[in-house]
Amino acid sequence: MRRSTNVELLASTTEKLIRPFEAMALFLQAANLFSSAVNDRYSALGVRVVVVLGVLHLALAGLVLPHRGPLTRGRTWTAAWIAMIFVVQLLLARLLAPGDFAAYGTGVPMGNYALIPLGVFAFYPWGRHRRLIEVGLIVAVVAHPLVILALIHRWQLTGAHVRSVVMYAGWAVVWFLVGKGIAWLCRIAVRLETEALSASYTATLGDLHTHVESAIEEIEAGNDAREVAHRLRLLTAARRGQLLLRAGNVGAADLFKNAIRACGDRLRLVSGPQLGGLTVPREHAILLEQGLADLLKNVVVHGSGSAEVGFTMTDSDMTLDVRDFGPGLEPSRLDVSGSSLHQLRTTLRERGGDLRVLPPPPGGGAAVRVTVPIWSRR
Amino acid sequence: MRILVVEDSMIADMARAELTQTLAFEPLVISDPVAALDHLRRERFDAAVVDMLFQAHSDEFESRRRDGEVRLTDARLHLSGLALLRAAQSAGTPTVLWTCGEANRRLHIMFAHERLDCRAMCLKYLRGGLTAAVQAVLSGSGYIDPLLRMHLPPRTAPSLRETFFASSSRRAIWRAMALGIHDHARIGRAVGISGGTVRRGVEEMRARLVAFDPGCSRDGPPTAELVRYASQNWEFFLDDTVREVYP
Numbered sequence: 001m002r003r004s005t006n007v008e009l010l011a012s013t014t015e016k017l018i019r020p021f022e023a024m025a026l027f028l029q030a031a032n033l034f035s036s037a038v039n040d041r042y043s044a045l046g047v048r049v050v051v052v053l054g055v056l057h058l059a060l061a062g063l064v065l066p067h068r069g070p071l072t073r074g075r076t077w078t079a080a081w082i083a084m085i086f087v088v089q090l091l092l093a094r095l096l097a098p099g100d101f102a103a104y105g106t107g108v109p110m111g112n113y114a115l116i117p118l119g120v121f122a123f124y125p126w127g128r129h130r131r132l133i134e135v136g137l138i139v140a141v142v143a144h145p146l147v148i149l150a151l152i153h154r155w156q157l158t159g160a161h162v163r164s165v166v167m168y169a170g171w172a173v174v175w176f177l178v179g180k181g182i183a184w185l186c187r188i189a190v191r192l193e194t195e196a197l198s199a200s201y202t203a204t205l206g207d208l209h210t211h212v213e214s215a216i217e218e219i220e221a222g223n224d225a226r227e228v229a230h231r232l233r234l235l236t237a238a239r240r241g242q243l244l245l246r247a248g249n250v251g252a253a254d255l256f257k258n259a260i261r262a263c264g265d266r267l268r269l270v271s272g273p274q275l276g277g278l279t280v281p282r283e284h285a286i287l288l289e290q291g292l293a294d295l296l297k298n299v300v301v302h303g304s305g306s307a308e309v310g311f312t313m314t315d316s317d318m319t320l321d322v323r324d325f326g327p328g329l330e331p332s333r334l335d336v337s338g339s340s341l342h343q344l345r346t347t348l349r350e351r352g353g354d355l356r357v358l359p360p361p362p363g364g365g366a367a368v369r370v371t372v373p374i375w376s377r378r
Numbered sequence: 379m380r381i382l383v384v385e386d387s388m389i390a391d392m393a394r395a396e397l398t399q400t401l402a403f404e405p406l407v408i409s410d411p412v413a414a415l416d417h418l419r420r421e422r423f424d425a426a427v428v429d430m431l432f433q434a435h436s437d438e439f440e441s442r443r444r445d446g447e448v449r450l451t452d453a454r455l456h457l458s459g460l461a462l463l464r465a466a467q468s469a470g471t472p473t474v475l476w477t478c479g480e481a482n483r484r485l486h487i488m489f490a491h492e493r494l495d496c497r498a499m500c501l502k503y504l505r506g507g508l509t510a511a512v513q514a515v516l517s518g519s520g521y522i523d524p525l526l527r528m529h530l531p532p533r534t535a536p537s538l539r540e541t542f543f544a545s546s547s548r549r550a551i552w553r554a555m556a557l558g559i560h561d562h563a564r565i566g567r568a569v570g571i572s573g574g575t576v577r578r579g580v581e582e583m584r585a586r587l588v589a590f591d592p593g594c595s596r597d598g599p600p601t602a603e604l605v606r607y608a609s610q611n612w613e614f615f616l617d618d619t620v621r622e623v624y625p
Contacts, residue, residue: 074562254479256525269524272528277485278591
């Protein structure tokens with residue numbers, strides 16, 4: 001089977017969307033049970049059973065919403081959900097007043113209880129045996145009232161029974177098509193997502209080409225090639241940074257490399273951290289990138305251009321240390337409103353982090369420390 | 379003096395010019411890694427400069443991977459510079475890893491250092507770095523660019539072997555996930571074990587991954603996090619040399 005990029009994207013988008021739908025389906029099943037307890041004719045015990053079932057479904061919906069539902073938990077849970085649908089309907093048919101099941105030619109009592117999940121099943125990407133599973137589910141949903149009638153009336157069906165089952169089959173097809181409609185919306189969403197991504201890449205590339213061409217023209221016109229190269233390097237680093245920060249987790253070494261390379265030969269790295277395979281969740285990476293850019297710029301402008309950089313990450317926070325070999329840094333400089341370091345400290349403090357000047361290291365220079373709390377995981 | 383440069387982009391010309399100018403001899407430049415492997419096996423070189431990923435090979439493999447045409451039992455998986463480093467190591471040829479160090483080379487760089495004993499690494503697009511690295515290996519010493527050194531793990535971090543390659547079934551599960559398979563039963567079928575065994579193993583695999591990379595999530599379903607990591611680093615998990623070293 002050939003799987004294109006869009007098919008993979010579609011599968012992952014559908015998987016993400018299916019979770020709230022699972023909770024919604026269980027919630028609607030609970031509502032259907034409560035409605036049946038009020039509208040259908042049950043014995044006193046039957047009403048209690050139906051209400052208890054409704055409460056259980058409501059609790060399940062509440063559990064599924066923050067965690068995972070049967071479909072996303074795997075085949076065993078999915079099979080259990082499907083089995084539960086048929087068992088509950090059999091039980092309710094047994095609890096109904098004798099002769100009431102599908103007896104009025106208007107459909108099947110509690111019919112929506114099975115039809116709601118059928119809509120979700122139609123939307124679910126089943127994989128290789130999708131068609132077979134979908135046909136099997138429709139047949140099972142449509143046939144089960146017949147089985148119940150056969151058990152109750154031993155195939156002595158009336159015209160009203162047949163009309164009820166046919167009407168129910170019609171609704172089954174409608175719910176299935178609703179599910180397919182949602183799947184269709186997913187495909188549209190994926191196509192738009194792909195087009196937006198593609199347009200964004202085209203724009204980025206076009207922008208880069210424009211800058212490269214104008215840099216060539218500037219050099220040909222006799223402008224300072226070193227200055228043009230510096231501007232181009234800054235631009236490339238900014239674009240690379242944007243691309244890096246698109247990923248959910250960003251390689252820490254990639255962030256550091258990009259920030260250091262953006263400074264070109266104006267910065268000399270005396271020592272840097274060994275980061276190995278460490279990645280940083282995007283929301284923290286954005287802060288880290290900003291901190292690095294501002295502190296390294298400070299080293300280039302005020303701190304002699306040589307830097308020692310250290311970084312550690314624990315369960316609770318990230319710590320970035322930057323030391324330069326310049327004339328030193330007064331802590332009061334962080335209080336100068338409008339300066340980049342002041343702005344950085346404000347941003348960090350808004351997110352529970354901080355920027356502070358450390359005591360002057362042996363050998364002179366300035367040492368500053370950025371801390372960023374790890375406030376949440378995906 | 380014979381130096382082999384294996385590089386598939388235009389920057390190969392810069393390498394040739396730099397080495398010719400600074401070391402006063404012209405290197406043999408090969409763009410195709412398969413041809414370069416052949417050269418390394420048949421001829422003797424004083425040093426080899428090796429790129430990590432080769433665009434044409436990676437694109438062709440990625441296209442087959444996306445189309446579901448790659449099998450873990452295929453005769454050859456993804457071909458990278460690791461194959462060249464290994465061939466050079468077998469031939470006793472000192473090597474320089476010459477890379478741009480992008481995110482999808484991160485684990486390759488660590489593997490080259492941890493398993494293939496590569497002690498010379500230099501960054502592309504950095505003037506003078508290649509000469510310094512080649513001179514270092516010719517004199518029997520090492521050279522690792524400070525920026526590339528960041529890719530090496532701190533002493534306290536678990537190794538790649540401990541994290542990903544502790545057992546043959548774990549290795550196979552990582553590879554199956556890198557193929558894009560995310561269902562326990564299908565992973566089990568691809569690997570030759572039961573879906574239940576896969577399900578029981580993923581929590582520990584995630585714990586090892588988090589110890590290796592604390593930036594990975596320890597919340598939520600472990601399989602989703604493992605599949606995300608494997609898919610992001612498919613070039614490494616489906617690397618032919620990595621499979622050769624850790625079958």
